[in-house]
Amino acid sequence: MPELRKDPVTGRWVIIATERARRPNQYVKIEEERKGGFCPFCPGNENTTPPEVLSYRAKDSLPNSEGWWVRVVPNKFPALQPEGELKRSAHGIYDRMTGIGRHEVLIESPSHENTYADLPEHQIEEILWAFRDRTVELRKDRRMRYIMIFKNWGHEAGASIEHPHSQIIALPVVPKRVQEELHGASKYYDFRERCVYCDMIHQETADNVRTIVENDTFISFLPFAGRFPFETWIVPRLHSAFFSDIQKNEVVDLARILKETLSLLKRALNDPPYNFVIHTTPFESDAGTEAYHWHIEIMPKLTKVAGFEWGSGFYINPTPPETAAEFLRKLAARSGADVAEGGQIVAALG
Amino acid sequence: MPELRKDPVTGRWVIIATERARRPNQYVKIEEERKGGFCPFCPGNENTTPPEVLSYRAKDSLPNSEGWWVRVVPNKFPALQPEGELKRSAHGIYDRMTGIGRHEVLIESPSHENTYADLPEHQIEEILWAFRDRTVELRKDRRMRYIMIFKNWGHEAGASIEHPHSQIIALPVVPKRVQEELHGASKYYDFRERCVYCDMIHQETADNVRTIVENDTFISFLPFAGRFPFETWIVPRLHSAFFSDIQKNEVVDLARILKETLSLLKRALNDPPYNFVIHTTPFESDAGTEAYHWHIEIMPKLTKVAGFEWGSGFYINPTPPETAAEFLRKLAARSGADVAEGGQIVAALG
Numbered sequence A, B: 001m002p003e004l005r006k007d008p009v010t011g012r013w014v015i016i017a018t019e020r021a022r023r024p025n026q027y028v029k030i031e032e033e034r035k036g037g038f039c040p041f042c043p044g045n046e047n048t049t050p051p052e053v054l055s056y057r058a059k060d061s062l063p064n065s066e067g068w069w070v071r072v073v074p075n076k077f078p079a080l081q082p083e084g085e086l087k088r089s090a091h092g093i094y095d096r097m098t099g100i101g102r103h104e105v106l107i108e109s110p111s112h113e114n115t116y117a118d119l120p121e122h123q124i125e126e127i128l129w130a131f132r133d134r135t136v137e138l139r140k141d142r143r144m145r146y147i148m149i150f151k152n153w154g155h156e157a158g159a160s161i162e163h164p165h166s167q168i169i170a171l172p173v174v175p176k177r178v179q180e181e182l183h184g185a186s187k188y189y190d191f192r193e194r195c196v197y198c199d200m201i202h203q204e205t206a207d208n209v210r211t212i213v214e215n216d217t218f219i220s221f222l223p224f225a226g227r228f229p230f231e232t233w234i235v236p237r238l239h240s241a242f243f244s245d246i247q248k249n250e251v252v253d254l255a256r257i258l259k260e261t262l263s264l265l266k267r268a269l270n271d272p273p274y275n276f277v278i279h280t281t282p283f284e285s286d287a288g289t290e291a292y293h294w295h296i297e298i299m300p301k302l303t304k305v306a307g308f309e310w311g312s313g314f315y316i317n318p319t320p321p322e323t324a325a326e327f328l329r330k331l332a333a334r335s336g337a338d339v340a341e342g343g344q345i346v347a348a349l350g
Helices: A026-036 A121-138 A178-191 A196-207 A248-269 A306-312 A321-333 B022-034 B121-138 B176-192 B196-207 B247-269 B307-311 B321-333
Strands: A002-004 A012-014 A054-057 A070-074 A087-090 A094-098 A102-107 A148-153 A163-171 A211-214 A220-221 A231-235 A276-278 A295-300 A316-317 B001-006 B014-017 B056-057 B070-072 B086-092 B092-099 B102-107 B146-153 B165-171 B211-214 B218-221 B232-238 B272-277 B295-300 B315-317
Touching: A026 B247, A054 A121, A070 A121, A102 A121, A121 A148, A121 A163, A121 A248, A178 A196, A196 A211, A196 A220, A211 A248, A211 A321, A220 A248, A231 A248, A248 A295, A248 A321, B056 B121, B070 B121, B102 B121, B121 B146, B121 B165, B121 B247, B176 B196, B196 B211, B196 B218, B196 B232, B211 B247, B211 B321, B218 B247, B232 B247, B247 B295, B247 B321
Parallel strands: A012 B315, A316 B014
Antiparallel strands: A002 A012, A002 A094, A054 A070, A070 A102, A087 A094, A102 A163, A148 A163, A148 A276, A211 A220, A220 A231, A231 A295, A276 A295, B001 B014, B001 B092, B056 B070, B070 B102, B086 B092, B102 B165, B146 B165, B146 B272, B211 B218, B218 B232, B232 B295, B272 B295
């Protein structure tokens, strides 16, 4: 049984994945399988994953067989387990909790190569609907406090299987960064009676130097105090606390802006490894739904140097967001020729 | 002039290193120089760095020439600059500050190869004295709020120059992680009237399953809720708020435990890249000096997968600290033969 442990100083919960640690050979085997050309996520290999919990598939096809275009399965090596009771206990001065939760993998399309930058917009819409459907489903488990949806793209960003996929984790605690954002957004709201993200959208539109893509319902921009070079956020224009409340028309616009934004980053930085995380309000938040505004944060993994910053909580961003945005905007204005010069303007720290 | 910018949601300050971004070619050049065999930190090349601000050297030697055994120089590409006025200003809803500060490099010895695991203990003592001397000196600048001392070892951990070195940054703000620790330690102190780190030492000694090295004045252990596999802390046994208050006898013990701890990690994990950061109380802290306890956090960089965790503030540690500690303790009990099996017990997340 995995265990959640609380840092006694900062209050941060960490998953100590005891189960996974006992199975290093199985992990090594997966790596080898991948290298050997076998892909557990490709059509035809459905029986090599745990049984699907959701799929969008042809009407005449059977579950766990070919015919799907989006497929969600439990992670074969989950960080958390659904079975058991959520129990808190003390160990001397330390606090811990049983590692109850769910850990799922969303296989983004039958294609082994194509991800957001390359998939057709309607396929990205399907992925977004699957994110939303799983969120709705997983929140029915009242032990869970937060659903985290994220993607690791590229080995350097932590993807251990090549086939494009995202992950969905249902957690019995709210991640610390989300808590910090909720807290900060609430303080801002208490003082100004406005949502800080709504204010940001207003100012980004007015400044017009950090925005890169806009449409009717979404805007993508490089945040003023971004931690990483080319860090990019996608934010809905209208205030909304919950990702899962997304409207059907908004799904169309979100698919388009995701594709356009990630295509720009791909062209600018030669298909960089990246992580993205959907930040949304916990189901039951003291902060209410006025202060916090769901959004997506995309973090390209460009600098080797970030290890220290990430460990210390202190960030040095060697590329001003305005410089990176200008580069991306020029790229967007040009024809679709492949270029990869963005990396040239990323300096570094040693 | 570099700029400090504040994230409007979480309040985190980030250095936007505008100066560095304008000099990508110079950075590329340094990389090339290193590859070409030239090392700006080796004896004989003193004139290729900015003039030294401190050195421990033979009495008959001249500054900025050979004869030193520890040498501190300003970083050639500093993240912050000492000249100018510390000015805060608004940019719409955003907050910023001029990038005033100091950024220094401590060259740890004349040897191009040897770092803590390999240097004699007396040389490590000299490094520690230089950390302390620079802290005392830098805090005289009343614009500064925090002195951060850290080391990047290995290219993967962000070291752009091979020659073993550490870095010292004087900051006009307190890093967010330090603020969080101060806040958490103060809350603990308010409730229990004891220092949380003192309590941890007590419990770690009693549990005796996460400790790896101990001596009269220091203890090194893998924290109960460690974020990273093999994350290790070195903590003074006696309560002390400030690293720079370290006693002469303690310097001897700290040098020994640093060498022993980093040697174990080197042997266990085949000379892994790592970062370490000295965490200490800010000069003027509301928290007083009772709640917070200075210490060193060592973070080996083993998993590719951590990008997502670091970006989201949510950590999954695939190796329980007890498992990693047991491995290190067995290694310490064996003779000094080189082994590198620790990596085998690090599972991973995809």
